[in-house]
Amino acid sequence: MLHGKRILLIVAGGIAAFKSLELIRRLRERGAAVRCVVTEAGAKFVTPLSLQALSEDRVYTDMFSLTDENEMGHIQLSRDADLLVVAPATANILARMAGGMADDLAATVLLATDKPVLAAPAMNVRMWTHAATVANVETLKKRGVTFIGPNDGAMACNEHGPGRMSEPAEIVAAIESMLAVGLASARPLLEQPLAGKRALVTSGPTREAIDPVRYISNHSSGKQGHAIAAALARLGAEVTLVSGPVTVADPTGVRTVHVDSADEMLAACLAAGAIDVAVCAAAVADWKVAKPSKAKIKKKPGAQPPALDLAPNPDILATLSKPGTGRATLIVGFAAETENLVANAIDKRQRKGCDWIVANDVSPATGTFGGERNTVHLISATGVEDWPTLAKDEVAGRLAARIALHLARPRSAEAAE
Ligand code: PMT
Numbered sequence: 001m002l003h004g005k006r007i008l009l010i011v012a013g014g015i016a017a018f019k020s021l022e023l024i025r026r027l028r029e030r031g032a033a034v035r036c037v038v039t040e041a042g043a044k045f046v047t048p049l050s051l052q053a054l055s056e057d058r059v060y061t062d063m064f065s066l067t068d069e070n071e072m073g074h075i076q077l078s079r080d081a082d083l084l085v086v087a088p089a090t091a092n093i094l095a096r097m098a099g100g101m102a103d104d105l106a107a108t109v110l111l112a113t114d115k116p117v118l119a120a121p122a123m124n125v126r127m128w129t130h131a132a133t134v135a136n137v138e139t140l141k142k143r144g145v146t147f148i149g150p151n152d153g154a155m156a157c158n159e160h161g162p163g164r165m166s167e168p169a170e171i172v173a174a175i176e177s178m179l180a181v182g183l184a185s186a187r188p189l190l191e192q193p194l195a196g197k198r199a200l201v202t203s204g205p206t207r208e209a210i211d212p213v214r215y216i217s218n219h220s221s222g223k224q225g226h227a228i229a230a231a232l233a234r235l236g237a238e239v240t241l242v243s244g245p246v247t248v249a250d251p252t253g254v255r256t257v258h259v260d261s262a263d264e265m266l267a268a269c270l271a272a273g274a275i276d277v278a279v280c281a282a283a284v285a286d287w288k289v290a291k292p293s294k295a296k297i298k299k300k301p302g303a304q305p306p307a308l309d310l311a312p313n314p315d316i317l318a319t320l321s322k323p324g325t326g327r328a329t330l331i332v333g334f335a336a337e338t339e340n341l342v343a344n345a346i347d348k349r350q351r352k353g354c355d356w357i358v359a360n361d362v363s364p365a366t367g368t369f370g371g372e373r374n375t376v377h378l379i380s381a382t383g384v385e386d387w388p389t390l391a392k393d394e395v396a397g398r399l400a401a402r403i404a405l406h407l408a409r410p411r412s413a414e415a416a417e
Contacts (some may be wrong), residue, residue, distance in 0.1 A: 001176045003031035008081035008115075010106045011051065013041020015156045016088040016122035016165035020046060023087060023168040024054040029388065030172065036060070037077065039093065039106045063105040074105060078113035083175060086110070088122035088165045091133050097145070098136035118174060121150045122165030124157050148174045151234065152252055169394035170234065173401040192236030193404035199237040200275045200328070201229040202282035202316060204244035206262045210308065211293040218283045219369035222246030224334075225281035227396035229254045232279075235404050240272040244282055262288065262313035269316055277330045277403055280317040280354075283369075288313050321353035330406055331355050332399070335379075336362040345379050356380045358399070378402070 007027055011020045024034045036051040037060045048059040060077060078084060086093060086106075093106065097119075102108040110117065119140070127133055128150060141147065149166035166174075203225020207215040222243055229241040230251035239254045242265055250256040257268045262284045269278075287310040297306055317333045333354040335345035338361070345359030359377040362368045366375065375389040378399070387398065 010086045011038040011042040012090040012093040014088040017045035084117045087120040089119035091127045098139045125161035125163040169397045173397040195236035197276040200278040204246040208288035209292040220283035221370040231396040231400035242268040279332045318352045
């Protein structure tokens with residue numbers, strides 16, 4: 001989505017500067033050209049050499065370098081870019097931007113630019129909530145700067161709260177939205193675009209009891225579904241996550257309901273009430289044991305193993321997708337396939353009645369179950385979009401951004417999709 005786009009990345013001096021390296025890698029993977037300006041403080045956290053190696057371009061540091069001004073003046077640096085990204089945006093650079101300072105190359109470029117600016121703040125929670133920073137951010141927003149984050153969480157300074165820089169995957173999703181729909185439409189979308197929307201996400205496996213100590217289940221870890229719940233919450237949605245038994249932590253800012261079986265998962269989904277969007281990423285067992293034993297089934301010497309009489313489980317996705325009043329505006333299923341991936345997923349979307357389906361190759365060689373990365377195709381009524389292999393949080397960030405765009409569209413556009 002970023003082919004041919006030119007990003008000027010301004011790296012200021014904060015511990016989150018190390019994430020700028022990952023940001024460059026991800027932007028370049030998507031076809032963007034990245035050129036870096038690093039402040040004097042930024043260069044204490046990440047070396048210009050590393051930025052240069054990853055961007056495969058010169059790194060600009062010094063306003064008074066005759067070579068720099070000769071080869072690429074500070075005005076030209078901003079003219080050449082489609083978008084300026086300040087990441088990390090420290091309290092200091094935000095204050096200098098708000099004050100209209102031009103005391104180093106980064107501030108001068110930001111003052112001289114007429115291009116859209118995206119800032120990803122990163123600082124101690126007290127600095128972020130200080131009246132001076134709050135006022136600076138307000139001023140910058142009024143002048144058209146777009147903000148992403150900061151996120152809540154533990155910080156390097158041993159404090160907890162808002163101040164962590166958004167993850168590179170989230171910043172990339174924001175950049176894609178800004179460049180795809182234009183700045184004016186993207187700004188409200190980026191800042192809590194799902195505020196006021198209710199989302200339901202299913203995640204993890206289900207466990208179907210054979211007896212009190214044994215069960216049928218699968219290898220789902222919950223990583224993908226939990227990442228989606230977290231991504232939707234970050235965009236402002238009120239999220240209920242219905243999770244089968246997993247070891248991943250409950251995402252922050254999400255109401256998590258823990259269940260075991262498919263029957264319990266369905267009941268928890270229906271109890272979630274009216275929703276605007278549902279994402280069914282759980283690996284729900286298709287069958288359960290028809291009559292689970294109340295006592296542990298004993299192994300009798302010399303006897304044949306007991307036969308398991310299976311009964312179908314309720315189909316949660318198909319139930320939620322049934323037309324009628326109260327159906328969510330957008331229902332997204334997943335299709336876990338080991339062969340004929342896209343064809344089977346297209347068929348599954350129609351059979352289950354959901355709006356979009358995310359086709360997921362779960363052949364053992366892919367390591368999708370339990371792994372960190374995922375290769376998916378997003379299928380809607382209008383076609384198939386092949387996504388590159390991404391980290392699961394990136395898949396989640398992209399899907400959440402797509403959901404936000406879809407829910408923000410007028411009804412006529414929805415009908416056309
Ligand atoms: O949890 P991870 O280790 O991160 O792995 C992620 C994942 C591979 C589990 C996830 O990305 C994924 O593909 N989830 C869907 C798994 C699945 O059960 O797919 P399916 O093709 O069998 O089912 C199709 C859809 O129907 C899914 O949305 C599923 O949630 C839903 N379903 C299935 C059966 C059922 N009884 N009720 C359902 O709602």
